Amino acid sequence: xxxxxxxxxxxxxxxxxxxxxxxxxxxxxxxxxxxxxxxxxxxxxxxxxxxxxxxxxxxxxxxxxxxxxxxxxxxxxxxxxxxxxxxxxxxxxxxxxxxxxxxxxxxxx
Amino acid sequence: xxxxxxxxxxxxxxxxxxxxxxxxxxxxxxxxxxxxxxxxxxxxxxxxxxxxxxxxxxxxxxxxxxxxxxxxxxxxxxxxxxxxxxxxxxxxxxxxxxxxxxxxxxxxxxxxxxxxxxx
Numbered sequence: 001x002x003x004x005x006x007x008x009x010x011x012x013x014x015x016x017x018x019x020x021x022x023x024x025x026x027x028x029x030x031x032x033x034x035x036x037x038x039x040x041x042x043x044x045x046x047x048x049x050x051x052x053x054x055x056x057x058x059x060x061x062x063x064x065x066x067x068x069x070x071x072x073x074x075x076x077x078x079x080x081x082x083x084x085x086x087x088x089x090x091x092x093x094x095x096x097x098x099x100x101x102x103x104x105x106x107x108x109x
Numbered sequence: 110x111x112x113x114x115x116x117x118x119x120x121x122x123x124x125x126x127x128x129x130x131x132x133x134x135x136x137x138x139x140x141x142x143x144x145x146x147x148x149x150x151x152x153x154x155x156x157x158x159x160x161x162x163x164x165x166x167x168x169x170x171x172x173x174x175x176x177x178x179x180x181x182x183x184x185x186x187x188x189x190x191x192x193x194x195x196x197x198x199x200x201x202x203x204x205x206x207x208x209x210x211x212x213x214x215x216x217x218x219x220x221x222x223x224x225x226x227x228x
Contacts, residue, residue, distance in 0.1 A: 004152075041222075043202050043221050046215070095143075095158075099145075101151055101152040
């Protein structure tokens with residue numbers, strides 16, 4: 001079983017749509033959680049951290065459910081520029097990051 | 110802030126040769142840096158944790174004699190792929206975190222990655 005699991009997609013959505021990604025993690029001791037965005041052949045870039053209380057940054061909302069070991073990312077009003085691979089990441093003891101394989105999003109006009 | 114520079118961006122080398130990849134933290138001191146490898150359509154896999162002034166910690170299954178890591182200063186870590194073979198062709202990325210910034214808020218910063226092709 002993978003430590004961090006994501007639906008690989010791709011999610012093909014029209015501009016303006018709302019799309020949600022889900023992720024589960026297996027290590028209950030994971031301490032921190034993130035969503036990173038990775039464009040083709042580029043390095044990952046931090047999109048946002050994820051907290052149990054939920055956090056919102058513009059069109060993006062992330063949520064963590066520790067009891068279910070479940071993380072979500074909601075993107076509202078999708079833009080063409082949102083097309084990328086979204087990586088769910090769990091931070092473990094010793095500052096180790098464990099990455100999911102990513103969910104591909106394609107926003108089309 | 111928290112910029113990580115990685116060099117080279119891409120390299121093509123012949124089988125059997127060695128390749129060195131550099132990772133620098135430009136505006137902060139990184140006592141710890143991380144080296145990842147990513148094969149096409151797969152997730153980033155942690156190879157090793159590079160510790161300034163001491164030996165690197167390798168993940169299970171990663172050959173320490175093949176992937177040499179040196180972290181000689183607080184701003185520089187190098188990964189040397191020795192006797193490279195075509196199966197070592199991959200995207201290698203380093204990352205680091207500014208210890209003065211909260212992990213939960215800022216995560217880790219990644220270098221731009223090195224695409225290695227061994228022919």
